[in-house]
Amino acid sequence: MATSDKANLVPPAVSRDGFIFNGQFCVDVDGHLHKREDPATLYVLLNAVPPTTKDGKTARKPANSDREAHFYAAQLLHYGLPFLKTRDPAKKKLLTAFGGVNGRTLNVPTHILTLEAEMGKEYRDLEAKLAKKEAAAFNKKRKAEAAGMNTENTAEPAKKGKTSTPAPVKAAAQPKPAAAPKASAPTKASAPAKPPPAPKAAAIETPASPVKASGPSKTTSKIRSKAQMQRDISILPEDVARKLLNKLLEKVPEAKDIMAEELTKWEINTLKANVAAASGQASSSHLNTRTAVTPAAKAKEPKASTKAPKTKKVPKAENVEETVGNLGSMHTKKWCGPYTVRAPALAEHWDSASGPLTLDLYPSSTGVHIWGHFDFGVISGIIRSGSAAPSAFNVRIPFQWRGREDGESVMTFGDCNKGFLTFTAEGKITATMSGELCGDFTFSGQFRQAPKKSDSEAREAVKAWKSEWRNINWANYEVENKSRWGGWGGEEREEKPFESDTTVGYDASDDDEDDYF
Numbered sequence: 373m374a375t376s377d378k379a380n381l382v383p384p385a386v387s388r389d390g391f392i393f394n395g396q397f398c399v400d401v402d403g404h405l406h407k408r409e410d411p412a413t414l415y416v417l418l419n420a421v422p423p424t425t426k427d428g429k430t431a432r433k434p435a436n437s438d439r440e441a442h443f444y445a446a447q448l449l450h451y452g453l454p455f456l457k458t459r460d461p462a463k464k465k466l467l468t469a470f471g472g473v474n475g476r477t478l479n480v481p482t483h484i485l486t487l488e489a490e491m492g493k494e495y496r497d498l499e500a501k502l503a504k505k506e507a508a509a510f511n512k513k514r515k516a517e518a519a520g521m522n523t524e525n526t527a528e529p530a531k532k533g534k535t536s537t538p539a540p541v542k543a544a545a546q547p548k549p550a551a552a553p554k555a556s557a558p559t560k561a562s563a564p565a566k567p568p569p570a571p572k573a574a575a576i577e578t579p580a581s582p583v584k585a586s587g588p589s590k591t592t593s594k595i596r597s598k599a600q601m602q603r604d605i606s607i608l609p610e611d612v613a614r615k616l617l618n619k620l621l622e623k624v625p626e627a628k629d630i631m632a633e634e635l636t637k638w639e640i641n642t643l644k645a646n647v648a649a650a651s652g653q654a655s656s657s658h659l660n661t662r663t664a665v666t667p668a669a670k671a672k673e674p675k676a677s678t679k680a681p682k683t684k685k686v687p688k689a690e691n692v693e694e695t696v697g698n699l700g701s702m703h704t705k706k707w708c709g710p711y712t713v714r715a716p717a718l719a720e721h722w723d724s725a726s727g728p729l730t731l732d733l734y735p736s737s738t739g740v741h742i743w744g745h746f747d748f749g750v751i752s753g754i755i756r757s758g759s760a761a762p763s764a765f766n767v768r769i770p771f772q773w774r775g776r777e778d779g780e781s782v783m784t785f786g787d788c789n790k791g792f793l794t795f796t797a798e799g800k801i802t803a804t805m806s807g808e809l810c811g812d813f814t815f816s817g818q819f820r821q822a823p824k825k826s827d828s829e830a831r832e833a834v835k836a837w838k839s840e841w842r843n844i845n846w847a848n849y850e851v852e853n854k855s856r857w858g859g860w861g862g863e864e865r866e867e868k869p870f871e872s873d874t875t876v877g878y879d880a881s882d883d884d885e886d887d888y889f
Contacts, residue, residue, distance in 0.1 A: 382499075382502075383495060383498035383499050383501075383502055384498070385495075386491045386494050386495045386498075388487065388490075388491055389487060390449060391449075391484075391487060391488070391491065392405065393488070393491035393492055393494070393495045394495070395495070397488045397491065397492065398446075399446040399449045399450060401442040401445045401446045401449075401457075402442055404440070404442045404443075404446070406442070406443055406446035406447070406450075407450075408447070408450040408451075408480070409447055409450075410786070410787070410788060410808075411470070411476065411477065411478040412476070412785075412786035412787065412788070412808075413808065414447060414466065414478065415470060415476050415478075415846075416849070416853075417438070417439060418463050418466055418467045419467070419850065420438065420853070421850075421853065421854050438459075440459070441457060441458060441459035441462065442457075444456075444459055444462035444463050444466060445457050445462050447462075447466055448462055448465060448466060450480070450484070451466070451469060451478055451479075451480055451481070451484075452480070452481035452483075452484055453465055453466065453469055466478075474846065476846060496626070617631070635768075636768075706795075706799070706819075707733065707761065707795050707799075707801075707819065708733055708734045708735060708830070709732070709733070709734075709819060709820065709821070709824040709825070710730065710731070710732050710819075710820045710823065710824065711730070711731040711732070711733065711801060711817035711818060711819055711820065712728050712729075712730070712817060712818050712820055713728070713729040713730065713731045713746070713748070713815050713816070713817040714728065714729065714815065714816060714817070715729060715748055715813055715814070715815035716814075717813035717814065718748060718749070718750060718810060718813055718815075721750075722749060722750040722778075723749075724749030724750050724778055725748055725749035725750050726749070727749070729746070729747060729748045729749060729815070730746065730747045731744060731745070731746045731747075731755075731801075731817055732744055732745050732746075732825075732833070733755075734825070734830040734833060734834050735760075735761060735834075736834055737831060737834070739760055739761070740760050741756060741757050741758075741759070741760065742755070742756075742757035742760070742761055742769065742771070742793075743755065743756055743757075743834045743837050743838065744756075744837070745833070745837055746773075746775075748815070749778060750777065750778045750809070750810065751775050751776070751777055751778065751784065751807070751809060751810060752775055752776060752778070753773055753774050753775020753776060753784075753840075753844070754773060754774055754775065754837045754840050754841045754844075755771050755772075755773045755793075756771060756772055756773070756841060757769050757770065757771045757793070758770040758771060758772065761795075762795070765795055765796055765797050766794060766795075766796060766797075767794065767795070768792045768793070768794050769792065769793045769794065769795075770790065770791075770792055771790065771791055771792070771793055772789060772790050772791075773789050773790070773791065773805070773807070774789060774841055774844040775789075775844070776844070777809050780856070782852075783844050783848070783849045783852065784807060784808055784809050785844050785845070785849075786808065788806060788807055788808055789806070789807040789808070790805075790806060790807075791803055791804050791805035791806060792804050799818060799819030800816065800817065800818055800819065801816065801817045801819075802814070802815075802816045803815050803816070803817075839866065842866045842867040842868075843864065843866050843867075845866075845867050847864070847865055848864045848865065851863070851864050852864075
């Protein structure tokens with residue numbers, strides 16, 4: 373029964389213009405459903421070079437070394453290109469569609485993105501309606517069961533009450549003696565208040581009483597109004613509330629965007645509160661200093677206090693972080709250095725990620741970016757923040773990362789390798805991270821005082837990390853890929869940054885590797 377109920381919650385796929393949405397945006401080619409592949413992965417597949425023998429001839433391709441023809445045919449439709457069912461022509465058409473500065477950009481037409489959004493909304497609306505219908509049916513069933521249980525429990529005491537005290541029943545319903553058992557009036561509204569308390573005692577002594585008491589508690593634990601839910605949530609312990617939010621985030625995809633929006637609001641409000649409190653202290657200190665100068669100033673103290681709000685400057689929303697930073701709420705020494713990290717989601721799938729993991733974070737020489745080196749067992753590499761370190765705790769910092777997977781040391785990089793890092797109080801960090809190899813996961817870390825690098829060692833480390841970052845690129849990926857199959861792909865080369873973030877007087881928005889993504 374549970375299996376069939378669960379199956380009813382899955383809405384039918386939405387089909388339109390050759391596309392299908394069944395939770396994912398797909399194309400059906402000869403019965404094969406394919407979602408859109410990202411340009412980075414697709415480019416690698418299209419440029420894969422078969423291995424060569426010692427004589428320089430092309431060796432036989434290993435089994436499953438390339439995707440099927442229907443996969444490439446589906447990608448043509450995903451990117452708005454003419455449909456071709458043969459593999460080689462389809463691959464050629466896709467490859468020639470790449471453009472951009474580096475020749476590795478493949479854009480999805482606007483009308484397809486719009487169609488995907490519309491179909492996704494339609495599918496989620498159907499899903500919500502089915503879930504609502506299922507919940508209503510469940511509640512109706514539970515209410516019926518509860519009503520049946522209450523009828524059973526109240527019927528038996530009513531009969532016993534009648535046999536023990538026949539006189540009150542006859543007096544209450546003399547014209548129609550048979551009506552009293554049907555209506556169960558003594559049980560419903562406690563009408564027989566005039567008779568002596570003996571019937572009540574008999575009702576309490578009946579064995580059905582415990583069942584009656586347990587029935588309603590079971591029902592109310594399943595059926596709750598919105599007001600009841602809000603009241604119960606308000607008194608939840610902190611650890612239980614966190615577990616509930618994590619479960620909601622895992623089970624309800626729509627909750628991810630809502631939570632992200634609310635977290636951002638909370639961060640901004642926290643910063644504003646810190647600024648307001650600090651500004652209030654500064655204003656109070658300033659007034660005390662002025663009134664302590666002369667007795668005349670003391671006499672005019674009320675006037676000074678009324679004029680003070682006019683001179684008090686409230687920072688704009690975009691300058692909140694900078695203002696808090698000027699108050700020195702988070703110094704560099706409080707966050708730069710080594711961290712001991714744990715990533716439970718990685719540890720569940722890879723043994724190499726089960727032990728204590730490492731992360732080192734240091735600012736660039738100008739402080740415009742945070743650079744870091746991480747070793748998470750299954751992956752290792754370099755982190756580069758999209759902004760400077762914040763001036764206050766609990767602010768999310770976006771970052772990108774490039775690295776290598778464990779084992780064959782294959783490079784991994786691109787738009788999907790990104791995340792958010794947050795410094796919290798007491799030397800802790802929390803982060804979300806995503807990439808092609810590991811998907812989405814979270815990790816947390818604890819700051820370690822030692823071994824911490826000196827200023828000169830930190831500068832050298834950041835310099836080395838930048839070099840490693842720039843050597844993880846498309847050109848070197850292809851060189852290594854050909855070498856892995858026994859061929860020679862040419863010499864490796866390091867990317868040249870457009871503007872180094874060690875140079876003074878540049879715009880942070882045009883820093884280093886931004887144009888390589």
